Amino acid sequence: MLRTQLLLVLLLVNGAVIAAPSFSGKGHVEARQQQRIATAEGDNLGQRYEGLLEGQVNSGRLKANTILLGRYRSQYDDATADVRDEMRTDVELRELYLTWSADSFEIRAGKQQQAWGRADYFRIVDVWNPLDLREFLLPYFDNYSLGRQPRGMLITDYFGDTWEQQLIIAPERKATRLAPAGSDFAVNSMPANLPAVNEEGNGLDIGWRGKTFWSGNDIELYAFHGYHADYMLAMKNSLLIREQPKRNMIGTSLARPLGDWVFRTDAAHYMREGRQTDVGIKDGSRTSALMGFDRMKNEWMLNLQLAATHWYDKESNHHDVWESSISVDKNWSRYRLTTSLIWLVNLAEDSSQLWRATISYEFLPQWKASIAGVSFVGKNSTQFGQFDQQDRIMLSLRKDFSL
Amino acid sequence: MNILLKSSAITLLSLVALSAFAASDSSIQPEVLLEQVRDRDEGDDRRSRMILEQTMSDGFVRSRELLMIEKKFGAERKAVLSFTAPADTAGTGILMFSYEEASGKDDDQWLYLPALRQSRRIATNSKEGPFLGTDFSFADIERLRVNDYIYEDQGTVEMNGRTLHKIVAKTANGLENPRTGYSQRMVFVDAERLLIMRDEFYREGRHIKTFEVAELKDIDGYWTVTDATMTNHVNGGFTKLLRKETTYNTGIADRMFNERTLRSGIQ
Numbered sequence: 001m002l003r004t005q006l007l008l009v010l011l012l013v014n015g016a017v018i019a020a021p022s023f024s025g026k027g028h029v030e031a032r033q034q035q036r037i038a039t040a041e042g043d044n045l046g047q048r049y050e051g052l053l054e055g056q057v058n059s060g061r062l063k064a065n066t067i068l069l070g071r072y073r074s075q076y077d078d079a080t081a082d083v084r085d086e087m088r089t090d091v092e093l094r095e096l097y098l099t100w101s102a103d104s105f106e107i108r109a110g111k112q113q114q115a116w117g118r119a120d121y122f123r124i125v126d127v128w129n130p131l132d133l134r135e136f137l138l139p140y141f142d143n144y145s146l147g148r149q150p151r152g153m154l155i156t157d158y159f160g161d162t163w164e165q166q167l168i169i170a171p172e173r174k175a176t177r178l179a180p181a182g183s184d185f186a187v188n189s190m191p192a193n194l195p196a197v198n199e200e201g202n203g204l205d206i207g208w209r210g211k212t213f214w215s216g217n218d219i220e221l222y223a224f225h226g227y228h229a230d231y232m233l234a235m236k237n238s239l240l241i242r243e244q245p246k247r248n249m250i251g252t253s254l255a256r257p258l259g260d261w262v263f264r265t266d267a268a269h270y271m272r273e274g275r276q277t278d279v280g281i282k283d284g285s286r287t288s289a290l291m292g293f294d295r296m297k298n299e300w301m302l303n304l305q306l307a308a309t310h311w312y313d314k315e316s317n318h319h320d321v322w323e324s325s326i327s328v329d330k331n332w333s334r335y336r337l338t339t340s341l342i343w344l345v346n347l348a349e350d351s352s353q354l355w356r357a358t359i360s361y362e363f364l365p366q367w368k369a370s371i372a373g374v375s376f377v378g379k380n381s382t383q384f385g386q387f388d389q390q391d392r393i394m395l396s397l398r399k400d401f402s403l
Numbered sequence: 404m405n406i407l408l409k410s411s412a413i414t415l416l417s418l419v420a421l422s423a424f425a426a427s428d429s430s431i432q433p434e435v436l437l438e439q440v441r442d443r444d445e446g447d448d449r450r451s452r453m454i455l456e457q458t459m460s461d462g463f464v465r466s467r468e469l470l471m472i473e474k475k476f477g478a479e480r481k482a483v484l485s486f487t488a489p490a491d492t493a494g495t496g497i498l499m500f501s502y503e504e505a506s507g508k509d510d511d512q513w514l515y516l517p518a519l520r521q522s523r524r525i526a527t528n529s530k531e532g533p534f535l536g537t538d539f540s541f542a543d544i545e546r547l548r549v550n551d552y553i554y555e556d557q558g559t560v561e562m563n564g565r566t567l568h569k570i571v572a573k574t575a576n577g578l579e580n581p582r583t584g585y586s587q588r589m590v591f592v593d594a595e596r597l598l599i600m601r602d603e604f605y606r607e608g609r610h611i612k613t614f615e616v617a618e619l620k621d622i623d624g625y626w627t628v629t630d631a632t633m634t635n636h637v638n639g640g641f642t643k644l645l646r647k648e649t650t651y652n653t654g655i656a657d658r659m660f661n662e663r664t665l666r667s668g669i670q
Contacts, residue, residue, distance in 0.1 A: 145519070145520050159661065257511075259526070262526045296525070333537075334640075362465075402490045
């Protein structure tokens with residue numbers, strides 16, 4: 001991080017054009033009442049409040065961006081200390097980064113996000129920002145950027161005539177943030193008392209992306225060397241530990257219109273990819289690919305995706321994983337209504353599903369009221385089925401504002 | 404908002420290109436004039452601040468502000484729209500490449516949504532849907548396409564002290580054009596200023612919308628529509644398109660027309 005800051009100072013001193021700075025900002029506040037559905041068990045879900053401030057300062061070639069986020073979940077007021085500390089309140093400087101732009105170059109340094117790939121919901125090549133799964137994927141559905149965890153990165157973009165090239169270095173480890181045992185979305189496979197984290201190794205993630213527009217096609221190539229986003233359990237010196245296994249990946253993306261549709265695809269081969277087994281972490285390799293189709297017409301948007309993952313691991317008899325999603329959005333702009341339906345399916349040994357339906361109404365400019373329902377279906381051992389008791393309805397009131 | 408923007412894409416500016424005809428005497432060849440309109444000189448580049456103000460039939464007003472840059476690349480034209488207000492839309496951007504009509508290529512368009520932190524490709528084949536939920540459709544604001552209709556010159560009329568050529572545009576089979584959703588248009592052209600001042604849109608014989616220019620300005624030698632309204636006769640309500648702070652030929656760099664500008668916005 002210190003190196004990053006030094007680099008920024010050098011950029012400032014060495015010719016970054018300093019113009020009169022301008023500021024722009026925006027944000028939102030949201031109050032949400034949550035209720036469990038029917039037979040679902042557990043604590044009263046209570047209220048969830050969220051406030052976000054986003055600011056940008058421009059000064060010629062130099063720009064600073066920041067995002068502050070605060071959340072409060074009343075459900076965890078009476079939880080055990082560990083759960084309360086992790087779940088009740090968030091006050092976070094989510095993003096803070098500087099951007100220096102030249103004619104053909106751009107450098108961004110600081111805590112930030114970088115999305116790779118063309119997929120929604122499924123992360124085939126999107127390896128940089130681990131998810132925050134404390135509320136599973138629910139924040140991610142509302143706003144992808146709030147479901148992901150920003151991290152310290154140095155990103156350099158070169159904009160050539162034909163190819164754009166991007167080099168990313170992330171010097172600090174960052175892992176998927178899981179819900180603690182005792183909270184609604186604690187995953188089945190993690191022990192109640194998490195073992196210590198082992199962070200041996202340099203922890204550096206490094207990656208390259210090349211991007212071009214050729215004959216109506218958006219084409220991207222990727223290469224990544226670093227660490228898996230998830231902690232896995234392993235035995236070391238007779239002690240159970242958590243660690244992020246190493247990961248090497250090459251991938252590609254493509255997107256192009258096909259009549260009224262847009263076709264998009266991500267494909268990646270992970271030459272080295274850790275996987276949790278009964279005896280610890282096992283290095284293997286896998287290939288994942290996704291095909292997606294989007295159709296937009298008269299304020300309808302239909303989105304179809306199918307993804308598959310194959311493991312090259314004869315010993316473990318590991319099943320291929322199939323995932324798919326269908327989402328249908330309709331904007332009834334005349335009535336200031338937006339409706340959305342998302343259906344996610346995961347198929348490994350057994351299938352499981354997630355349903356989410358939302359209706360949103362703008363009753364005053366920048367004021368929205370919405371009602372959303374989420375349902376999980378499947379066996380307790382499956383990806384979505386493990387949260388079968390977490391079906392819920394959420395009533396939200398949101399105000400967006402400018403600064 | 405997402406879907407509005409996802410389904411959006413296109414050139415607000417070309418609204419201005421909804422405008423220009425060359426013809427001065429009474430016997431005109433509409434196709435030729437429309438080609439001249441389509442290819443009208445709008446400068447090498449242009450930068451504008453624009454406001455889309457939509458008044459719905461129940462009186463609810465929704466206003467959006469954006470910055471827009473455009474540049475000519477030979478017969479191709481590229482544009483970037485960067486939304487600055489209101490807060491739930493700010494940061495959204497649209498990148499558009501419009502090709503020569505003779506090439507037969509559809510526009511290429513990309514949408515950047517801040518919530519995704521990435522740009523999405525947009526299909527541009529069907530343009531009859533509303534642009535950002537307004538009374539303008541994508542077809543209304545795209546670069547003029549001459550081959551969508553066959554034309555008939557109906558002489559001249561006087562309107563607001565100007566002599567305008569009245570031209571009827573119909574589809575060849577009398578049915579809706581599948582791309583635009585219109586079966587007929589009635590176009591009123593100021594031949595001296597090379598601008599469409601009024602445009603009536605019909606579907607299955609029903610007058611559904613009217614576009615009308617309320618204000619023009621000569622900016623840097625280019626006649627520029629600074630205030631225009633699209634009135635919706637089916638759903639009620641109207642949308643005003645206001646163009647502010649327009650500058651021409653300022654040497655906007657080629658490198659501004661890529662996804663980098665979508666992400667960072669127009670400064």
